[in-house]
Amino acid sequence: MPQGQPTEVPDDGLTTRQRRNRPLTIVHTGPGKGKSTAAFGMALRAWNQGWPVGVFQFVKSAKWKVGEERALKVLGASGEGGAVTWHKMGEGWSWVQRDPASSEEAAREGWEQVKRDLAAETYRLYVLDEFAYPMHWGWVPVDEVVRVLRDRSGTQHVVVTGRNAPAELLDFADLVTEMTKVKHPMDAGQKGQRGIEW
Amino acid sequence: MPQGQPTEVPDDGLTTRQRRNRPLTIVHTGPGKGKSTAAFGMALRAWNQGWPVGVFQFVKSAKWKVGEERALKVLGASGEGGAVTWHKMGEGWSWVQRDPASSEEAAREGWEQVKRDLAAETYRLYVLDEFAYPMHWGWVPVDEVVRVLRDRSGTQHVVVTGRNAPAELLDFADLVTEMTKVKHPMDAGQKGQRGIEW
Numbered sequence: 001m002p003q004g005q006p007t008e009v010p011d012d013g014l015t016t017r018q019r020r021n022r023p024l025t026i027v028h029t030g031p032g033k034g035k036s037t038a039a040f041g042m043a044l045r046a047w048n049q050g051w052p053v054g055v056f057q058f059v060k061s062a063k064w065k066v067g068e069e070r071a072l073k074v075l076g077a078s079g080e081g082g083a084v085t086w087h088k089m090g091e092g093w094s095w096v097q098r099d100p101a102s103s104e105e106a107a108r109e110g111w112e113q114v115k116r117d118l119a120a121e122t123y124r125l126y127v128l129d130e131f132a133y134p135m136h137w138g139w140v141p142v143d144e145v146v147r148v149l150r151d152r153s154g155t156q157h158v159v160v161t162g163r164n165a166p167a168e169l170l171d172f173a174d175l176v177t178e179m180t181k182v183k184h185p186m187d188a189g190q191k192g193q194r195g196i197e198w
Numbered sequence: 199m200p201q202g203q204p205t206e207v208p209d210d211g212l213t214t215r216q217r218r219n220r221p222l223t224i225v226h227t228g229p230g231k232g233k234s235t236a237a238f239g240m241a242l243r244a245w246n247q248g249w250p251v252g253v254f255q256f257v258k259s260a261k262w263k264v265g266e267e268r269a270l271k272v273l274g275a276s277g278e279g280g281a282v283t284w285h286k287m288g289e290g291w292s293w294v295q296r297d298p299a300s301s302e303e304a305a306r307e308g309w310e311q312v313k314r315d316l317a318a319e320t321y322r323l324y325v326l327d328e329f330a331y332p333m334h335w336g337w338v339p340v341d342e343v344v345r346v347l348r349d350r351s352g353t354q355h356v357v358v359t360g361r362n363a364p365a366e367l368l369d370f371a372d373l374v375t376e377m378t379k380v381k382h383p384m385d386a387g388q389k390g391q392r393g394i395e396w
Contacts, residue, residue, distance in 0.1 A: 022391075024391075026394075029380075030378070032375040032376065033236070034226065034236035034239070034375050037235075037239030037240060038231070038377075039239075040239045041235030041236060041237075041239040042394070044238065044269035045265030045393050046265070047265070047269055048266075049392060051393055066246065067245070067246030068239060068242045068243065070278075071245055071269075071273055074276055074278055075273065078276070081269070125393070157393075157394060170380065173381065175231065175381060177231045177378065178230065178380050179230075179236075179375055179376075179377055180376040180377075181374075181375060183368070183371060193220075193222075195246075195247040195249055195355075196224075196240070196243065196355060197243075
């Protein structure tokens with residue numbers, strides 16, 4: 001794909017360099033495949049730049065995405081790019097000692113850690129995988145998420161995935177892609193298969 | 199995301215196991231971001247399964263996707279998953295000695311190699327990146343592509359990316375996702391940035 005050119009130069013008082021290095025909020029939403037997969041693909045670029053990458057999986061089951069997890073951990077440990085830290089709600093967040101009372105509490109604990117890491121500038125790319133759901137369900141207040149992201153320091157890019165991303169987040173985000181299902185093998189009685197779906 | 203269940207069982211004479219292991223043709227198309235990125239994310243799963251992965255980049259410029267290329271090469275060389283072979287049209291296909299007379303000729307040479315590899319069952323996952331374009335432009339006949347994919351042996355999965363994928367390919371494909379641009383920072387005067395766009 002050719003490198004795009006901006007259609008207009010904004011009157012925001014920033015230099016091109018400042019604008020180029022602006023921290024981005026990116027959302028992958030919609031009913032189609034590829035929302036998380038594309039986010040993990042972005043993590044490959046960040047790794048290649050030597051950036052520390054933090055993944056937070058806001059899902060109960062950790063069956064899916066084992067391939068991406070293993071690949072990014074091997075890359076992170078290779079010493080040839082950035083470090084990769086992988087947090088999973090499904091197996092219990094590593095910083096939480098006791099079992100959460102509910103998925104809602106677990107999701108909130110995840111968000112609290114994201115806030116702490118943003119404040120400490122721990123990572124340069126955050127993959128908040130399936131984080132659209134706890135916002136959609138009202139477990140994590142979207143207005144607080146937008147405020148924290150707006151006020152974050154440094155150049156910390158944040159990618160949020162999941163269906164039904166709230167409108168308030170989409171309004172705030174710099175880049176939103178909707179993945180639309182055009183055709184899926186499950187429609188023809190095909191079950192998910194190893195190496196493709198996980 | 200929960201594991202989906204088929205909505206109906208097809209009357210195709212196949213067992214569930216046969217159907218599960220059916221080779222898939224997958225297309226990522228549409229004007230939005232993430233088509234290639236999601237395809238490279240799929241390659242992480244294939245690598246994790248120990249599958250040989252072949253990437254064919256049908257683009258002139260090789261500036262984009264350097265992060266994905268380096269990451270997948272490091273993974274392929276790690277010995278912890280499948281091997282990864284990366285072919286680039288932009289730098290000249292490795293199997294072609296002389297410079298092609300045109301992009302059209304180069305694209306055709308790429309497709310000829312894909313055909314040879316499919317016949318030899320060289321890979322288990324093929325990423326034909328930006329391959330929608332040479333079909334869209336009529337450089338590579340889509341009816342031939344569909345025929346070759348339909349008649350391929352073994353369990354060789356093929357992912358095709360690019361805008362404007364021809365209808366004939368979409369009709370044949372098992373899984374089609376359209377990436378729709380909802381909002382892009384270039385609309386607000388933002389240029390592409392390192393680690394995000396490449």
